[in-house]
Amino acid sequence: MITIKSKREIELMKEAGAVVAYVLREIEQYIKPGISTLELDAIAEKMIRSKGASPSFKGYQGFPNSICTSINNMLVHGIPSAKAILHEGDIISIDCGAYLHGYHGDAAYTYAVGRIDDKHQRLLDVTKQSLYEGLKQVKAGNRIGDISHAIQSYVESFGYSLPIEYTGHGIGQEMHEDPAVPNVGMAGSLERLKAGMCIAIEPMVFEGKPHCRTLSDGWGVVSKDGSWAAHFEHSVVVLEDGYEILTKED
Numbered sequence: 001m002i003t004i005k006s007k008r009e010i011e012l013m014k015e016a017g018a019v020v021a022y023v024l025r026e027i028e029q030y031i032k033p034g035i036s037t038l039e040l041d042a043i044a045e046k047m048i049r050s051k052g053a054s055p056s057f058k059g060y061q062g063f064p065n066s067i068c069t070s071i072n073n074m075l076v077h078g079i080p081s082a083k084a085i086l087h088e089g090d091i092i093s094i095d096c097g098a099y100l101h102g103y104h105g106d107a108a109y110t111y112a113v114g115r116i117d118d119k120h121q122r123l124l125d126v127t128k129q130s131l132y133e134g135l136k137q138v139k140a141g142n143r144i145g146d147i148s149h150a151i152q153s154y155v156e157s158f159g160y161s162l163p164i165e166y167t168g169h170g171i172g173q174e175m176h177e178d179p180a181v182p183n184v185g186m187a188g189s190l191e192r193l194k195a196g197m198c199i200a201i202e203p204m205v206f207e208g209k210p211h212c213r214t215l216s217d218g219w220g221v222v223s224k225d226g227s228w229a230a231h232f233e234h235s236v237v238v239l240e241d242g243y244e245i246l247t248k249e250d
Contacts, residue, residue: 002170002178004196009103010237010246013172013198017105017235017246019051019098023067024109025249031111033088037069040094041080048098056097056104056175063219068095068108070220075204075212075229076166077219088114091124093231097175104175106200107247108233119207120228123160127205127230130154134183134203138236138243140195148185151203155183161210166221168201171235193238198246202233 005013023044030043045066048055055066063079070078070093071086077095078084086092095108110124133154137146155162168181179191183203206212208227215222223229235246 002191002197003172004194005172005198005237006196009172010196010198012101013103013105013235013237013246016053016098016100016103017107018249019048019053019100020096020105020107020247021249022051023047023096023098024094024107027094028111031086031092031113033086033114035086036082037071037078037080037084037086037092038082040069041065041067044094044096051098051100053098053100056099056106060175070095070229070231072228073223073226075163075206075221075223076231077221079217079219086113089116091116091120091228091230093229095231095233102173104171105247106171106175106233106235108202108231110230110232122158123205123207123228123230126155126158126160127203128232130203130205131201131232131234134201135234135236135243138193138238140193140238140240142193143188144179144181144191144193145185145189146187147201148182148190149187152184155203155205161206161208163204163206163210163212165212166204168199168233171198171200195238195240197238198235199238200233200235202231204231205229
């Protein structure tokens with residue numbers, strides 16, 4: 001069921017979102033060659049709890065950690081590990097959720113590890129901009145499919161692809177609520193947007209073909225052709241004439 005959030009609920013979601021934004025900003029200083037993703041997870045959890053929040057992901061459907069850490073050809077849901085060490089030239093997406101005052105914030109960012117080549121910087125730039133292309137379609141009266149089509153059109157114009165299995169989602173008291181927000185779709189299709197709806201928009205982009213598989217750990221999703229991936233996400237509230245990003249610091 002799709003819920004319309006009250007002004008008070010939206011204010012509480014902004015507080016949860018600000019925790020996520022804080023983590024994604026502050027953790028960048030630690031993303032350097034030689035650090036493990038398990039160390040990054042510990043740093044992120046400490047940051048989340050320092051704000052009085054708890055990690056949304058920890059224990060969610062059995063997920064063991066506080067953030068998802070996905071390196072290079074991993075699209076999403078990477079489990080932090082002491083064995084996963086960052087190297088110069090890698091890219092890593094960090095997906096972070098925080099639960100505060102009964103509401104969730106959820107956002108993701110893909111970072112360069114040291115200096116990366118122009119090819120992979122282009123992937124990061126296109127994926128990040130595709131999020132904002134989708135956001136341009138967020139306002140009351142438009143449809144979910146307008147967001148999907150804007151993201152797909154932009155990404156595919158650069159020769160990249162979007163796996164259809166993974167989508168954005170509604171967010172609020174639950175981390176994943178209705179509606180699903182696909183990254184591929186037809187303009188004018190799916191649910192009509194209404195003021196007060198809160199959704200997480202998150203393009204997940206492969207350099208190569210859109211085919212992926214899940215690792216034996218049941219979580220990490222990687223490209224079948226070995227191509228690298230990027231992921232950017234914001235949670236937003238729909239307004240009559242646009243949107244407001246919830247996962248930002250004041």
